[in-house]
Amino acid sequence: MEAVTAALSVGLDIGATKTLGLVLDPDGAILAEVREPTEPGAEGIVRSAARVFEALRVATGQPLEGTVGVGIPGLVEVERGAVKHAVNLGVNGDWLPLRDLLAERLGVPVVLENDVNAATLGAAALDDATDLVYVSIGTGLAAGLMLDGRLRRGEHGAAGEIGHVPVDPQGVVCQCGQRGCLETIASGSALAAAWPSGGVPPAQALFAAARSGDPAAIAARDRFSAGVASAIRVLSLAVDPASIVLGGGVAQLGDPLRMSVAQALLAQASSSPFLASLDLAGRLRVIPSDYPVAAVGAAYLGR
Ligand SMILES: [Zn+2]
Structure with a gap:
């Protein structure tokens, strides 16, 4: 019984609105999954995580004594186990x-x-991959790099901060202080600004309107997808990953997102045999909308 317990792994994905926790069996299958609202602030985060962990213990009927992996937005110093700038979670300052x-x-x-x-x-666990770029299109735009089986965090934890690559000198000022960052074009917040939808998720509303032939929606969708494609092009020319995986809240769109971005990649490659030969569109995947990708990854961290 003890060997079984040791082989289970627990991952928590602490988000601004909810904390999602799960237990993986030794083969990586999800044994239990629990979500609870996240209370803001340090004490709130800890309380929410403890509630989820307790619910997982009850759901699996196991003591769950192994290392728990935890994913959280913001700047994370892994060696110190500390987080900063998780603004949406009420974690500011030190x-x-x-x-x-x-x-x-x-x-x-x-x-x-x-x-x-x-x-x-x-994402790597899902495809049994060891070399990929994960492009997270949520409120912001950021990428994770798994290169030759290793996560590349960077000297300052800034590896993959593709959202803050400026691409438009005439663009709007980004929250980072630069002008025309990719995040101001290719992110959930950029979509919300381009296509106010009154309660409906803007990505869904925009893609539906574009599908029905609305010319303004088609233009907004294509501008967004060209931005995502630009991010992918920069990442791919920098590290040439085996696969490129789209995730984050906007990726709930599923295959329509993949197709739109693939089309933008093909358009960008149409004048360049060099770029076309890299087949970036062919390397593109999208995370299934019901797959709790960050919590699964967190569970692997704990192993
Ligand atoms: Zn920026």
Whole structure:
């Protein structure tokens, strides 16, 4: 019985609105999955995580004594187990030693990672891949890099911050302070600004309107997809990954998103035999909308 317990792994994906936790069996199958609203602030985050962890213990009927992997938005210093700039979670100011706070509350070892990096591991697990770029299109735009089987975080944790590559000198000012960043074109917040939809998720509303032939929607969709394609082109020319996986809230669109971005990649390659030969469109995947990619990746972190 003890061997079975040790082989289970737990991952938590702490998001601004919800905390999703799951337990993986030794083969990577999901044994239990729980989600709870995330309370903001350090104490709230810890309380929410503890509630989810307890519910997982009950659901599996196991003590769950192994290391828990945790993904969270913001700047994460993995070695110190600390997080900063998780603004949507009410974590501002100094580094928050969240790993140790969680370990104390849950009574098990914890490893902390940025949520996009955690999702990159989850995407790799899904395809049994060792070399990929994970492009997260959520409120913002960021990428995770798994290169030759290793996560590339970068010296300052900034590897993959593709959303803040400026591409339009006439563009709007980005929240990072630069002008015309990719994130101002190719992100959930850019979609919401381009296509106000009053409660309906803007990505869904925009793609539906474009599908029905609305010329303004088609133009907005194509501008967005060209932005995502530009991000993919920059990433691919920098690290040439075996596959490119789209995830994040906007990727709930599924295959229509993949097709639209693939079309933009083909358009960008139409004048360049060099770019066309790289077949970026052919390397494109999208995360299935019901796959909890960051929590799965977090569980692998704990192994
Ligand atoms: Zn920026």
